[in-house]
Amino acid sequence: MKALRLTLAAAMGAAAIGAAAMMVAPAMAQAPATGAATLDAIRARGTLICGVNTGLAGFAQPDSQGVWRGFDVDYCRAVAVALWNDPGKVRYVPTTAQNRFTALQSGEVDLLVRNTTWTLSRDTSLGFDFTGINFYDGQGFMVKTSAGVRTARDLNGATICVQPGTTTEQNLTDWARANRIRFTPVVIERLEEVVGAYVSGRCDAYTTDVSGLASTRSAQPRPAEHMILPDVISKEPLGPAVRHGDQRFADLVKWIHFGLVGAEELGITAANVQQAAQSDARPDVQRMLGRSGDLGQMLSVDNAWMVNIIRTLGNYGEIFERNLAPIGLQRGPNALWTNGGLQYAPPLR
Incomplete structure (x- = not known):
């Protein structure tokens, strides 16, 4: 990634x-x-x-x-x-x-x-x-279904979990700047920790490749509580x-x-x-x-x-x-x- x-x-x-x-x-x-x-x-x-x-x-x-x-x-x-x-x-x-x-x-x-x-x-x-x-693949966003978010543009002002050492960080910054979206990054290296931060509510959204989001969602006790937004912001x-x-x-x-x-x-x-x-x-x-x-x-x-x-x-x-x-x-x-x-x-x- x-x-x-x-x-x-x-x-x-x-x-x-x-x-x-x-x-x-x-x-x-x-x-x-x-x-x-x-x-x-x-x-x-x-x-x-x-x-x-x-x-x-x-x-x-x-x-x-x-x-x-x-x-x-x-x-x-x-x-x-x-x-x-x-x-x-x-x-x-x-x-x-x-x-x-x-x-x-x-x-x-x-x-x-x-x-x-x-x-x-x-x-x-x-x-x-x-x-x-x-x-x-391509980069996307996952949010809790209960949040009422339907597109990535609804994330204006959100906190977003992201891993360092990846193209995800730069893609997120570029996309937000181009679309005038304000966000607060929560940067965590280890996969299990960044997922834990998102699941616990420390972040409003989690961004990575769509394949990674699907993998993370499938591993949750109740996958239906999480949704992958339709927006894909990069080529991966x-x-x-x-x-x-x-x-x-x-x-x-x-x-x-x-x-x-x-x-x-x-x-x-x-x-x-x-x-x-x-x-x-x-x-x-x-x-x-x-x-x-x-x-x-x-x-x-x-x-x-x-x-x-x-x-x-x-x-x-x-x-x-x-x-x-x-x-x-x-x-x-x-x-x-x-x-x-x-x-x-x-x-x-």
Whole structure:
């Protein structure tokens, strides 16, 4: 979600940010692997280290048995399946809005899949590469139904809860200035604390990505007591991120996403992927499922990489429905382009 303030970047430059990150976290398990060495280091370790949210229903949250589940978690698992055909070979590192970037820069995590917005500054000054947009989102507002608020313009004079270290802060300020809305921000870093402040009535409204609002609402004892206003004040293209220079690894993560979307386009599901690999004569299917073209070898994985991923996790639509439909999110812009959405896979060939 959201953009880290760039005051440090302006003063020190991207290289100094990396050095500062190492000073902040001297206890990191290892120095960052760079270039082609990243993928090699992951293989040698035998485990993918994936940075995720500290707990966001539908996206990344441990269940009652301590097993991590969610939309972002399934993307981490998909990488492990591509590499080892084993979704269990992932170590999840919970990260906050503020420390997630340090974790990736320093090498504490190999991959960041934490509902993070793709922005120019993150793609350049912070030294990251985004590998695609796996969720099209936007910033919204949630209020208590009893408040009688119907649009964001009704929040003039309100107190609004917001997390620091996110694009949410700047979006809120820009929107309020443009619309001549006065508000009092209540800035709290930890997700559970900012939600608690909103629920307890310390804030009149809570603002973050609409997906995050839906997740928070679904976790309340009486979800109907909270409503997400219809106003969406920003574009928030969310997706996985790797470090600059990790091109081989970036290619793998990128094409896993496109493979999941492409599988849905072609009607390939967890239930029929094995049969499709044997009997579906469509050239696109044969290439995707490793029967021709050696696409897996181009990504340094087995040619059956997509068969294994789809068999284990399903296609993009199945991952979405399993994780996000239960918290009330509809496909919307995340529908396939053939169904009026924005999800579109380049050709796997």
